[in-house]
Amino acid sequence: MSVSVHGFFGGMPLADHKAMAMQRPTQSIPVPEALYLPLKGHRHQPLDLHQITDHLAVSVGQQLAAGQTLTRGMGDAHPRLHAPVAGTFLGIVSRPALKDMGHDVPCLHIQTDRTQAPKKLPDDYPPNTPLPEITPDELMDHLQRMGIVGLGGAQFPTSEKMRQASGGIDTVILNGVECEPYIACDEALMRHRPGTIVLGGRLLAKALGAKRLIVAVEDPLKDSHGSVSDGFLACIQPHPLDPALDIEFIEVPSIYPQGAERQLIKTLTNQEVPFDGLPKDIGVICLNVATAASVADAVIENTPLTHRLVSITGPGIQNPCNVYAPIGTPVTDLIHQAGGFNCPESEIDLIIGGPVSGHTVSDQRSPIDKGSLCILALTRADRPNSVGSMPCINCGFCVSVCPAQLLPQTLFKLASQGAHEKAHQMGMMDCIECGLCAEVCPSHLPLLDWYRHSKDQLRALDMDQRRQALAKERFEARNRRLEQRQAEREARRQARRARLEANSSAQSEIEAAIARARQKKEGES
Amino acid sequence: MIGQRATLPHRPARRNVSQVMGQVLIALLPAIAVHAWLFGWGIFIQLALAIGFALSFEAVMLQLRQRPVGVYLKDLSAVVAAVLFALSIPPLAPWWVSGVGMFFAIIIAKQLYGGIGHNLFNPAMVGFAAVIIAFPLALTQWVIPRTLAQTVPDWNTTWVAILQGPQALGGTMDAISQATPLDQLRTGRLDGQTLSEIGIDPMFGLFGASGWEWLALAYLIGGLYLIGQRIITWHVPLAVLLGTIVITLPGWLMDPDLFRSPLQQLAAGSLVMCAFFIATDPVSGSSTPKGKIIFSIGVVVLTLVIRAWGGFPDGVAFAVLLMNMFVPLIDRYTVPRIFGHPKHKRDETRSVR
Ligand code: SF4
Numbered sequence: 099m100s101v102s103v104h105g106f107f108g109g110m111p112l113a114d115h116k117a118m119a120m121q122r123p124t125q126s127i128p129v130p131e132a133l134y135l136p137l138k139g140h141r142h143q144p145l146d147l148h149q150i151t152d153h154l155a156v157s158v159g160q161q162l163a164a165g166q167t168l169t170r171g172m173g174d175a176h177p178r179l180h181a182p183v184a185g186t187f188l189g190i191v192s193r194p195a196l197k198d199m200g201h202d203v204p205c206l207h208i209q210t211d212r213t214q215a216p217k218k219l220p221d222d223y224p225p226n227t228p229l230p231e232i233t234p235d236e237l238m239d240h241l242q243r244m245g246i247v248g249l250g251g252a253q254f255p256t257s258e259k260m261r262q263a264s265g266g267i268d269t270v271i272l273n274g275v276e277c278e279p280y281i282a283c284d285e286a287l288m289r290h291r292p293g294t295i296v297l298g299g300r301l302l303a304k305a306l307g308a309k310r311l312i313v314a315v316e317d318p319l320k321d322s323h324g325s326v327s328d329g330f331l332a333c334i335q336p337h338p339l340d341p342a343l344d345i346e347f348i349e350v351p352s353i354y355p356q357g358a359e360r361q362l363i364k365t366l367t368n369q370e371v372p373f374d375g376l377p378k379d380i381g382v383i384c385l386n387v388a389t390a391a392s393v394a395d396a397v398i399e400n401t402p403l404t405h406r407l408v409s410i411t412g413p414g415i416q417n418p419c420n421v422y423a424p425i426g427t428p429v430t431d432l433i434h435q436a437g438g439f440n441c442p443e444s445e446i447d448l449i450i451g452g453p454v455s456g457h458t459v460s461d462q463r464s465p466i467d468k469g470s471l472c473i474l475a476l477t478r479a480d481r482p483n484s485v486g487s488m489p490c491i492n493c494g495f496c497v498s499v500c501p502a503q504l505l506p507q508t509l510f511k512l513a514s515q516g517a518h519e520k521a522h523q524m525g526m527m528d529c530i531e532c533g534l535c536a537e538v539c540p541s542h543l544p545l546l547d548w549y550r551h552s553k554d555q556l557r558a559l560d561m562d563q564r565r566q567a568l569a570k571e572r573f574e575a576r577n578r579r580l581e582q583r584q585a586e587r588e589a590r591r592q593a594r595r596a597r598l599e600a601n602s603s604a605q606s607e608i609e610a611a612i613a614r615a616r617q618k619k620e621g622e623s
Numbered sequence: 624m625i626g627q628r629a630t631l632p633h634r635p636a637r638r639n640v641s642q643v644m645g646q647v648l649i650a651l652l653p654a655i656a657v658h659a660w661l662f663g664w665g666i667f668i669q670l671a672l673a674i675g676f677a678l679s680f681e682a683v684m685l686q687l688r689q690r691p692v693g694v695y696l697k698d699l700s701a702v703v704a705a706v707l708f709a710l711s712i713p714p715l716a717p718w719w720v721s722g723v724g725m726f727f728a729i730i731i732a733k734q735l736y737g738g739i740g741h742n743l744f745n746p747a748m749v750g751f752a753a754v755i756i757a758f759p760l761a762l763t764q765w766v767i768p769r770t771l772a773q774t775v776p777d778w779n780t781t782w783v784a785i786l787q788g789p790q791a792l793g794g795t796m797d798a799i800s801q802a803t804p805l806d807q808l809r810t811g812r813l814d815g816q817t818l819s820e821i822g823i824d825p826m827f828g829l830f831g832a833s834g835w836e837w838l839a840l841a842y843l844i845g846g847l848y849l850i851g852q853r854i855i856t857w858h859v860p861l862a863v864l865l866g867t868i869v870i871t872l873p874g875w876l877m878d879p880d881l882f883r884s885p886l887q888q889l890a891a892g893s894l895v896m897c898a899f900f901i902a903t904d905p906v907s908g909s910s911t912p913k914g915k916i917i918f919s920i921g922v923v924v925l926t927l928v929i930r931a932w933g934g935f936p937d938g939v940a941f942a943v944l945l946m947n948m949f950v951p952l953i954d955r956y957t958v959p960r961i962f963g964h965p966k967h968k969r970d971e972t973r974s975v976r
């Protein structure tokens with residue numbers, strides 16, 4: 099069966115600039131002096147310190163072997179961390195957060211042993227590697243132990259994603275569509291380890307009972323340097339070990355944000371994932387190719403997720419390249435590996451992520467986490483002219499590119515007036531933060547900044563409401579308990595009184611009988 | 624907060640507001656050229672006057688409102704309003720027509736509402752409506768187009784008429800001007816003539832308005848350029864043009880003596896200009912794709928109603944202003960379906976997670 103490619107509303111082709119990072123071979127980085135593993139899970143859930151210390155699997159000053167488990171059992175929102183290299187655990191320190199400008203994040207501080215050789219990007223598995231025997235439950239537990247999370251940016255624990263999806267999955271999609279210009283870490287991986295990716299996909303498909311495995315990549319990758327597809331095509335020949343699985347390799351048009359999960363699913367299946375649902379509601383699960391590769395590594399080599407490919411690129415970087423780096427490496431070390439900046443630092447606009455939806459990196463001491471795809475250095479010359487922004491002229495450019503089919507100008511007006519509740523009704527939470535609206539806005543409005551702010555506000559509001567609801571519930575429960583107790587007491591009293599009355603009436607009956615007997619006696623006498 | 628995080632977009636947008644407005648001005652060049660060819664030098668003086676008034680008013684108001692004058696003058700939006708206004712008034716209209724028109728357009732309709740992006744009404748049309756009410760006579764005296772008169776007023780005549788008013792020319796003014804075809808149709812109809820009787824006059828030319836049809840063509844070309852440049856989408860122009868044809872065709876087919884032909888409706892007045900340059904004004908128009916179409920159809924219907932029964936020969940300006948008032952309502956009921964949401968139901972209990 100072959101998949102026809104549909105489209106999604108909005109979007110825009112962007113110049114990809116991927117060749118910049120691809121011009122050099124993938125390199126590994128000399129072991130950094132110190133690593134700082136950020137303790138910040140999926141969706142910015144803050145952790146308090148005692149919560150962390152409770153779950154540390156190591157003690158301060160302890161020697162660490164490479165791959166040793168550092169944290170455990172903090173729930174799915176905070177996947178496990180492992181020591182990327184051998185070293186000494188020095189405790190928990192605060193480092194500037196990569197994405198939230200001006201905020202700090204608690205990190206596990208590791209003093210590394212610099213005599214060890216850096217870890218290289220592992221070789222590819224041969225296409226006919228047999229699948230190990232592992233039950234779905236074992237696989238999920240194992241992935242959780244190995245700290246496997248979505249490597250496309252969201253860092254959602256893969257085990258949890260599988261648990262939510264289990265039952266009713268028909269298709270596993272491996273997303274090799276790089277979201278934004280410049281980012282090329284997935285392309286590098288797909289060129290080096292297509293077999294590993296497909297193997298990871300087969301493991302996932304088998305565990306989830308899926309009948310189809312789709313590997314999706316952008317079509318220009320076909321002809322940029324040789325072909326990504328050749329590598330894949332060699333691995334997806336009908337496989338004797340799982341003949342029931344239908345493996346397909348699909349090239350999708352490179353229209354930003356094609357790599358966004360819901361947009362990709364729409365393109366491949368022509369179905370929209372319901373706004374309040376998950377892809378599994380339409381029988382699909384979608385994982386990044388790098389995640390699939392880390393699943394394969396975790397199962398076959400027993401390797402925890404400790405390293406990832408990061409693109410260090412952009413016109414401000416001396417030697418743009420893809421680097422295989424330990425999680426927790428400070429940004430400075432990565433930039434150093436790529437030859438530093440090629441112009442004065444004051445000219446540089448440093449970004450984590452891509453140019454359209456990325457965040458400004460304000461402090462180069464910030465360490466990378468499992469969701470860091472790209473460190474991008476743009477130069478002043480690439481910046482919007484500093485005219486600042488004009489009022490919205492309602493030109494509608496943003497409406498015509500918005501893949502979530504929102505009215506970005508209306509959301510902007512509501513958000514900037516502080517009317518977040520109204521913005522919510524107009525679909526603020528449906529914004530996928532692709533940043534295209536800001537990219538085309540002739541008034542240079544920082545639209546995405548406003549949306550992120552508004553969403554933060556809404557989440558805070560929601561948290562408050564939840565907290566209030568919880569308090570209310572507790573209060574009501576207490577009232578109910580009190581009432582119940584009161585009622586019980588009342589009932590007991592009633593019962594007692596009834597008993598007494600019954601007693602007293604019995605008493606009076608007795609007395610009456612005695613009286614009657616006495617009268618009788620008196621009458622007789 | 625935002626100020627601190629105002630780091631996006633990280634790349635220059637493809638266009639800024641001045642470039643968008645600049646494209647609109649470029650798209651108006653064919654119309655200006657045809658206008659000059661048909662009616663002579665007048666348009667250039669009118670353009671200079673209108674742009675001059677617009678920029679001065681804008682500068683003064685920005686100063687008063689303590690906004691950066693240079694930045695906002697450079698956005699060219701005042702110039703676009705001025706050019707549209709200049710193209711709408713008779714080429715020999717006296718200078719104070721521009722003055723009053725721009726006063727209403729820039730000061731009242733635009734700056735008092737909060738400047739670019741905040742005006743509820745289309746500034747050029749506010750200006751035009753103001754002068755058509757203030758100077759009804761001056762606004763009907765159009766120069767006879769070259770296609771009929773074989774000549775156009777010379778530089779001197781134009782200059783004197785605009786600077787000193789039409790009286791300064793005495794009888795010459797009557798000799799070189801006449802009512803517009805739409806006006807003629809209206810008075811003819813009021814006199815009880817049938818359309819075919821009125822239509823014999825050479826002023827109705829090939830498609831219903833000699834000379835004017837070339838102007839309509841020039842707007843069409845400019846408008847297609849704007850669509851090609853993706854400054855506007857095809858929705859509004861198509862809705863206006865197609866709307867006009869669909870609404871007027873049945874009547875004309877039934878009784879051409881009573882109803883004007885669709886082509887005449889389009890060629891004789893400013894509907895084509897409206898389709899590409901007025902109804903497409905983003906600020907005072909609807910924000911939603913569906914709303915834009917409803918807005919356009921509304922403009923067409925009201926224009927045709929005013930032409931047929933109203934007190935003014937061409938109703939575009941009033942139709943646009945009336946529809947501007949409905950925009951908030953239209954926007955409210957045409958919110959598009961969001962990705963992943965069911966088709967009809969608007970869910971109020973959206974999750975934040
Ligand atoms: S692109 Fe910018 S100016 Fe245009 S409607 Fe959207 S927010 Fe307004």
Ligand code: SF4
Binds near residue numbers: 499500528532533
């Ligand atoms: S950032 Fe949000 S509002 Fe803007 S285009 Fe993307 S999805 Fe639409």
